[in-house]
Amino acid sequence: MRAVVWHGKQDVRVDSVDDPRIQEPTDAIVRITSTAICGSDLHLYAKFPRPVMRAGDILGHEPMGIVEEVGRDVTQIEPGDRVVVPFNIACGSCWMCDRGLQSQCETTQNRRYGKGASLFGYTHLYGAVPGGQAELLRVPHAHYGPVKVAEGPPDERFLYLSDVLPTAWQAVVYADIPPGGTVAVWGLGPIGQMCSRIAFDRGAGRVIGVDQVPERLAMAQRHGIETLDFASVGDVVQIVREMTDGRGADSVIDAVGMEAEGSAFERVLQATKVQADRFHALRRSHDAVRRGGTLSIVGVYAGYMSLFNIGDLFDRQVTIRMGQANVRRWVDDVLPLLEREDDPLGTDDLATHVLPLEEAPRGYKIFQKKEDGAIKVVLRP
Ligand SMILES: NC(=O)c1ccc[n+]([C@@H]2O[C@H](COP(=O)([O-])OP(=O)(O)OC[C@H]3O[C@@H](n4cnc5c(N)ncnc54)[C@H](O)[C@@H]3O)[C@@H](O)[C@H]2O)c1
Ligand SMILES: [Zn+2]
Numbered sequence: 074m075r076a077v078v079w080h081g082k083q084d085v086r087v088d089s090v091d092d093p094r095i096q097e098p099t100d101a102i103v104r105i106t107s108t109a110i111c112g113s114d115l116h117l118y119a120k121f122p123r124p125v126m127r128a129g130d131i132l133g134h135e136p137m138g139i140v141e142e143v144g145r146d147v148t149q150i151e152p153g154d155r156v157v158v159p160f161n162i163a164c165g166s167c168w169m170c171d172r173g174l175q176s177q178c179e180t181t182q183n184r185r186y187g188k189g190a191s192l193f194g195y196t197h198l199y200g201a202v203p204g205g206q207a208e209l210l211r212v213p214h215a216h217y218g219p220v221k222v223a224e225g226p227p228d229e230r231f232l233y234l235s236d237v238l239p240t241a242w243q244a245v246v247y248a249d250i251p252p253g254g255t256v257a258v259w260g261l262g263p264i265g266q267m268c269s270r271i272a273f274d275r276g277a278g279r280v281i282g283v284d285q286v287p288e289r290l291a292m293a294q295r296h297g298i299e300t301l302d303f304a305s306v307g308d309v310v311q312i313v314r315e316m317t318d319g320r321g322a323d324s325v326i327d328a329v330g331m332e333a334e335g336s337a338f339e340r341v342l343q344a345t346k347v348q349a350d351r352f353h354a355l356r357r358s359h360d361a362v363r364r365g366g367t368l369s370i371v372g373v374y375a376g377y378m379s380l381f382n383i384g385d386l387f388d389r390q391v392t393i394r395m396g397q398a399n400v401r402r403w404v405d406d407v408l409p410l411l412e413r414e415d416d417p418l419g420t421d422d423l424a425t426h427v428l429p430l431e432e433a434p435r436g437y438k439i440f441q442k443k444e445d446g447a448i449k450v451v452l453r454p
């Protein structure tokens with residue numbers, strides 16, 4: 074089969090590799106019809122994460138398709154079913170799964186490296202599981218994971234159930250926005266876009282989105298979001314405070330993660346505090362939360378952060394929640410919205426590029442560089 078394979082920094086290729094086979098009675102093989110590129114894939118693409126990635130690893134964790142074959146213990150799906158595959162691999166019956174913490178599943182946890190549940194296409198720290206940017210995918214624990222969806226609507230209606238929507242949903246739940254309250258969303262990539270829309274749907278009074286990419290700001294505006302271009306407005310935190318009676322936002326969601334860009338203003342600010350690093354978005358989102366408010370971190374971070382101002386967060390009584398999404402935990406909340414004719418979350422307008430799998434290298438490049446208006450790139454094997 075053909076698959077998107079990691080070779081090194083900014084070097085992904087579409088290679089011919091062996092077809093996957095059923096290995097365990099709980100496996101399924103899914104023929105992939107659509108598979109998206111995620112901001113999380115950019116961490117693997119932008120950096121040089123050897124030895125956690127190795128040349129030959131198959132990328133991708135946002136797939137859907139048609140079940141081709143199932144192992145003898147898989148009864149919830151059968152060949153011919155249309156399914157979306159959650160990005161975390163979970164057993165559905167351990168202590169963590171019972172508590173809705175599928176991203177910490179104790180059956181698939183990677184204890185050797187002190188990491189949580191295995192993920193598709195996401196490094197040797199998270200199970201070295203071949204990913205879903207491929208013609209075929211072996212799905213472990215398929216007796217639990219894959220979600221059956223209706224025939225009819227285009228793939229893009231359901232595809233984001235694999236990651237973007239449950240992730241954004243969890244971020245909004247964790248943000249604990251009071252009814253009618255204000256949430257500021259740092260980063261208007263696919264995750265930030267959906268956090269903003271879900272926040273409105275769940276009763277936020279006001280959503281302020283922060284980014285610097287014109288078409289991302291414009292997409293958010295089309296959905297009723299007030300936007301701030303951090304590259305041109307100066308002190309974003311100050312502006313958010315002014316917009317909220319001087320207090321700051323009730324809730325802030327950091328949907329940027331570790332590829333954050335800094336504006337000229339932020340670089341100067343950080344230089345004065347000796348904080349020249351790539352935590353711009355996280356530091357600014359800390360600052361924008363009001364006293365007694367909540368910061369929900371959905372952007373991915375790895376390793377240590379220097380000069381973390383715990384004293385300020387303590388004084389201002391800020392609650393912080395974060396983590397990898399527990400995809401299965403939120404499916405029953407999200408799926409009914411996707412089955413509605415009126416598409417309340419606007420999933421139909423998120424994908425800006427639908428490309429053949431063979432064009433994956435271009436897809437990665439335009440998504441990373443934000444060229445050609447790319448906001449979400451979907452690949453069709
Ligand atoms: N927690 C989870 O389970 C989970 C799941 C999926 C994605 N993620 C993470 O969410 C983050 C966003 O993913 P995405 O697919 O939307 O990616 P993306 O890279 O398209 O989005 C990031 C956005 O942040 C903007 N940005 C950069 N620096 C900024 C700054 N200083 N201030 C404000 N905005 C800034 C970028 O312009 C971009 O629009 C990534 O870190 C990704 O790894 C987490
Ligand atoms: Zn993802």
Ligand SMILES: [Zn+2]
Nearest residue numbers: 164167170178
């Ligand atoms: Zn489990």
